[in-house]
Amino acid sequence: MNETAQRLMDMAEAHIRHAGYRGFSFRDLAAELGIRSASVHHHFPTKGTLVAAVVRRYGDRFLATVASRSSETEDDAISAYRSAFRTALERDGRMCLCGVLTAETGVLTPEVVEEIRSFFRRCIDDLTRRIGGSEAAARAYHVMATLEGGMMLARAYRDIGAFDQATASLA
C-alpha cells in the first residue's frame, strides 16, 4: 500500500463522512490529487474495493486509539470511546464513518456491508470484555448506540452540545 493509495483512502473517507458513499466519484479523488480517474482504478479496481479498505483501516485506527487512551477499567473504556468520537465531531462536524455508511446499506457491495458489521462487532466485543459482569453485553450495545445516535443528533443540530447532552450519563 503506497502513499498514493493512502491519500486516496484519506480523501475517500473525508468525502464519505461528508456526504455518504455516493458523495464522491473516482473523478473527484483524481482531480484532488492531480491525476486522472483511470489512475485511481489502478490502485483500487472498483469503488467497493476502495471503500472496504477505508472501512477496515478506520476500524483498525479507531480500536488502536481507544486502546491507547484507556486502561482496562470500565469507566476508562467508555470515556475513551466517547472522547474518540467527540474529537472528530468537534474538529469538522463528522460523525462515525460506519454510522454514515449504515444508512446506505441498500446500495453497498457485500464486502463493504461485511466490513461495517465487523467494525461494530469489534467495538462491542471490546467494550463487553472491558465492562464485564452479567449485564456487560447489554451495556456495551447501549453505549455504542448512544454514542452513534449522539453524533447523529449533533450533526442534525449542527451543535456538539447535543452529543454532550445525549452522552453525559454514560460514564
Add this chain to the structure above:
Amino acid sequence: MNETAQRLMDMAEAHIRHAGYRGFSFRDLAAELGIRSASVHHHFPTKGTLVAAVVRRYGDRFLATVASRSSETEDDAISAYRSAFRTALERDGRMCLCGVLTAETGVLTPEVVEEIRSFFRRCIDDLTRRIGGSEAAARAYHVMATLEGGMMLARAYRDIGAFDQATASLA
C-alpha cells in the same frame, strides 16, 4: 395533495429508508407507478421538494403515533417512542427516515436539512416536556440518541436483538 402524490411520497420514503437520498430516481418512482418521469415532476418540481414533503409527513405521522399510544407520563412516552421505532424495524428492517438522511447531509438541499432538524427538535421537545424536571432535556437527548443508534446497530447486525439490548435500560 392528491392520491398520485401520496403514492409517490410512499415510494420515495421506502426507497430512502432502504438506500438513502440517492437510492432512487424520479424514473424509478415513475416506473413503479406506470407513468413517466416527466409526470412525477408535475407533482413535485424537484427531488428536494419531494423529499422535504416526505420528511414533513413522516414527522407529523410519527408524533401523532407516539401521542396516541401514550398518556402524559414519562415512562409511557419513552415506551411509545421505543415501540414506534421498533415496529418499522421489525417489519422490514428499516431505521428512522431522518436517521438515514442525516448521514447524507452534505448533498441535501437546505430545505431538506431544515426539515430533518425540525423532526429531531419536535421529538426532543416533546420528550423533554413529558419527562419534566431539571434533567429532562438531557434525558430526552439521551433517549433519542439511544433509539436512533439502536436502529443503526440492528441494521448493521441484521438483528433486531441489537436494538432490544441497546434500549432495554431506557424505560
Add this chain to the structure above:
DNA sequence: GTCTATAATTTGATAGAC
C-alpha cells in the same frame, strides 16, 4: 395529468499506449 423528446451532466469502469 400525462406524454414524447431531449438537454446537459455525471457515473463506474475498461482498453491499450507510454
Add this chain to the structure above:
DNA sequence: GTCTATCAAATTATAGAC
C-alpha cells in the same frame, strides 16, 4: 503508474404537445 479516449448507463430537469 499514469495517460488518452471512450463506453454504456443513469441522473435531474425542461419544453411543449395532447
